[in-house]
Amino acid sequence: MKIYATNDYQEMSRKAANILSAQVILKPDCVLGLATGSTPIGTYDQLVDWYKKGDVDFSEVKTVNLDEYRGLTRDNDQSYYYFMHEHLFDRVNIKEENTHVPDGTEPDAQKECDRYEALIESMGGVDIQLLGLGHNGHIGFNEPDSVFPQRTHCVNLTESTIEANKRFFASADDVPRQAYTMGIGTIMKAKKILLIVNGEGKADIVAKAFFGPVTPEVPASILQLHRDVIIVADKAALSKVPV
Ligand code: F6R
Numbered sequence: 001m002k003i004y005a006t007n008d009y010q011e012m013s014r015k016a017a018n019i020l021s022a023q024v025i026l027k028p029d030c031v032l033g034l035a036t037g038s039t040p041i042g043t044y045d046q047l048v049d050w051y052k053k054g055d056v057d058f059s060e061v062k063t064v065n066l067d068e069y070r071g072l073t074r075d076n077d078q079s080y081y082y083f084m085h086e087h088l089f090d091r092v093n094i095k096e097e098n099t100h101v102p103d104g105t106e107p108d109a110q111k112e113c114d115r116y117e118a119l120i121e122s123m124g125g126v127d128i129q130l131l132g133l134g135h136n137g138h139i140g141f142n143e144p145d146s147v148f149p150q151r152t153h154c155v156n157l158t159e160s161t162i163e164a165n166k167r168f169f170a171s172a173d174d175v176p177r178q179a180y181t182m183g184i185g186t187i188m189k190a191k192k193i194l195l196i197v198n199g200e201g202k203a204d205i206v207a208k209a210f211f212g213p214v215t216p217e218v219p220a221s222i223l224q225l226h227r228d229v230i231i232v233a234d235k236a237a238l239s240k241v242p243v
Pocket of ligand 1: 038
């Protein structure tokens with residue numbers, strides 16, 4: 001596990017974008033695993049900037065997103081499909097058919113999760129998976145549990161995640177209660193993992209997840225067992241890491 005410390009959010013975003021664009025330059029038809037949330041917005045902005053300058057080309061890149069709220073349509077501005085188009089896909093030369101987000105409108109959860117898992121396999125797996133980190137240690141929507149879920153599955157969101165995500169909705173009641181997410185096994189199969197995290201509010205969970213025991217109670221702790229993980233974190237997020 002490599003940890004890069006940055007001074008602030010901007011530097012974290014730039015470093016993460018650097019690593020992702022290096023992947024795209026080395027393998028133009030790579031599969032990028034992508035995340036939503038507030039943390040990667042600066043990374044996507046930086047990639048867009050470099051695309052506009054002619055430094056990165058997404059014309060052959062393929063993407064798979066980690067997760068999607070169950071029940072939200074693509075045109076709902078809180079869906080992760082919408083988020084990805086707004087922050088990245090509509091701003092670069094990626095082909096729509098090469099981008100993939102779980103289909104939140106498929107009512108048959110098993111069918112959609114099996115389809116998504118098979119899709120990732122058919123693409124040859126993920127070359128680099130971008131992750132954010134939830135306050136409770138979740139990655140994707142894999143919430144603290146007694147086991148590490150293996151495959152793409154449907155989850156019930158915890159109260160703490162609903163609370164954390166309500167800032168994007170009119171009220172907590174509007175936050176969907178379920179989501180489709182890649183499993184921990186799906187994430188661990190990625191060839192490389194890039195986790196980005198910033199802010200003092202995540203300092204406790206960073207220390208627990210990456211310097212504490214590996215346990216499904218802290219889903220991100222499993223990343224300690226992946227052979228190629230890069231964490232890019234600002235100083236505030238690393239402030240409680242044991243020296
Ligand atoms: C989003 C995702 C989540 C977020 C996490 C952190 O696709 O999978 O695990 O990465 O909730 O969210 P932010 O970045 O908003 O703090």
